[in-house]
Amino acid sequence: MTASAIDRSGARDHGAPRARARAPRVVRVALAGCGTVGASLVTLIRRQRALFEARHGVTFELVRILVRDPAKERGVVLPRHLLTTSMDDFLRTDADVVVEAIGGFDPAERVVREALAAGRHVVTANKALIAAHGPALQRLADDQGASLQFEAAVGGGVPVVRTLRGELGGHGVRTITGILNGTTNFLLTAVAEGTRFADALRDAQARGFAEADPSRDLNGLDAADKIRILAWLAWGVDPSTLDVRVEPLPADPDPLAALAKARDGVLKYLAGAVRGDDGTVRAWVRPVIIPRDHALAAVRDEENAVHIDSESLGLLRLQGRGAGGSATASAVLGDLLGAVR
Numbered sequence: 001m002t003a004s005a006i007d008r009s010g011a012r013d014h015g016a017p018r019a020r021a022r023a024p025r026v027v028r029v030a031l032a033g034c035g036t037v038g039a040s041l042v043t044l045i046r047r048q049r050a051l052f053e054a055r056h057g058v059t060f061e062l063v064r065i066l067v068r069d070p071a072k073e074r075g076v077v078l079p080r081h082l083l084t085t086s087m088d089d090f091l092r093t094d095a096d097v098v099v100e101a102i103g104g105f106d107p108a109e110r111v112v113r114e115a116l117a118a119g120r121h122v123v124t125a126n127k128a129l130i131a132a133h134g135p136a137l138q139r140l141a142d143d144q145g146a147s148l149q150f151e152a153a154v155g156g157g158v159p160v161v162r163t164l165r166g167e168l169g170g171h172g173v174r175t176i177t178g179i180l181n182g183t184t185n186f187l188l189t190a191v192a193e194g195t196r197f198a199d200a201l202r203d204a205q206a207r208g209f210a211e212a213d214p215s216r217d218l219n220g221l222d223a224a225d226k227i228r229i230l231a232w233l234a235w236g237v238d239p240s241t242l243d244v245r246v247e248p249l250p251a252d253p254d255p256l257a258a259l260a261k262a263r264d265g266v267l268k269y270l271a272g273a274v275r276g277d278d279g280t281v282r283a284w285v286r287p288v289i290i291p292r293d294h295a296l297a298a299v300r301d302e303e304n305a306v307h308i309d310s311e312s313l314g315l316l317r318l319q320g321r322g323a324g325g326s327a328t329a330s331a332v333l334g335d336l337l338g339a340v341r
């Protein structure tokens with residue numbers, strides 16, 4: 001037995017990667033947006049530094065952070081010289097990877113397009129942008145020899161993008177069904193336990209599980225963007241033209257939740273997509289009463305879950321924290337590593 005196979009406590013090393021003798025490769029990261037996701041990413045990069053150096057031989061160095069208000073309190077200490085409000089300054093920064101954590105289209109789309117056009121790898125958490133322009137951005141990335149990663153855009157910390165892009169993608173996926181919106185799942189979990197919807201919404205906003213304006217969560221457009229992205233990855237359909245039949249949550253879901261309870265079921269807000277034998281893809285988002293013993297009934301609070309039925313694997317179930325800064329930032333960090341590999 002070699003000395004390196006035994007740690008100081010005398011326990012055996014069961015194959016954990018050994019510390020690398022060589023200096024880690026420095027990867028320069030420019031971060032656009034430092035709100036819930038961006039600030040959590042900064043914290044995570046700092047916390048995981050030693051692990052990433054030892055295990056992967058890389059260290060992530062933040063070289064520029066684009067924000068609107070440099071004086072804002074963000075819960076993380078940021079050297080002032082890293083912050084900029086100038087898009088031109090940000091885009092000129094020599095970075096290996098650009099992380100886009102602004103959201104929406106303007107100016108997030110410009111950040112992503114210009115970074116890819118300059119041959120930089122891009123990691124984004126932006127579902128609206130990927131649902132609208134994913135294929136075109138992917139072509140741009142491919143043309144430039146850059147990598148476009150967007151795990152955090154669907155399912156927060158649940159690795160569904162990686163799964164569909166990897167061995168499952170294009171190999172006989174038949175249906176995708178899931179809970180893709182953490183905010184509405186948080187609300188419906190509280191309602192199922194007896195809280196009135198209006199009170200649950202106030203609580204969710206106070207605890208950061210719902211935005212001040214939660215309309216895209218409640219009207220199903222957020223989940224529709226996500227199911228579009230999954231349908232693109234599974235079947236190659238253009239997400240921007242895929243017709244998703246969206247039924248919003250009722251303005252007051254309490255009576256429907258009470259009906260679900262009377263039937264020994266649970267009210268969930270589900271999204272799904274199916275490919276027919278003729279190759280057409282149908283997608284939907286709607287409130288559904290499911291049996292209490294259904295696997296999706298056990299998905300609580302801000303959790304997300306995706307069930308993928310495929311010819312090769314049968315039913316695959318993925319479940320985990322679908323929203324919140326740290327779960328989303330952990331998906332972004334995984335993408336950073338994927339990008340530089």
Ligand SMILES: NC(=O)c1ccc[n+]([C@@H]2O[C@H](COP(=O)([O-])OP(=O)(O)OC[C@H]3O[C@@H](n4cnc5c(N)ncnc54)[C@H](OP(=O)(O)O)[C@@H]3O)[C@@H](O)[C@H]2O)c1
Binds near residue numbers: 033126
């Ligand atoms: N939060 C989640 O749980 C979650 C989960 C999955 C995916 N996502 C996605 O992650 C992305 C970021 O979400 P978030 O919750 O972190 O948003 P957020 O808290 O609102 O943060 C947005 C950041 O972007 C900056 N920003 C906005 N407009 C800007 C502009 N014109 N110029 C420069 N900076 C600008 C803001 O700067 P200031 O701070 O100076 O205002 C802020 O730092 C979105 O695409 C979202 O859909 C979020």
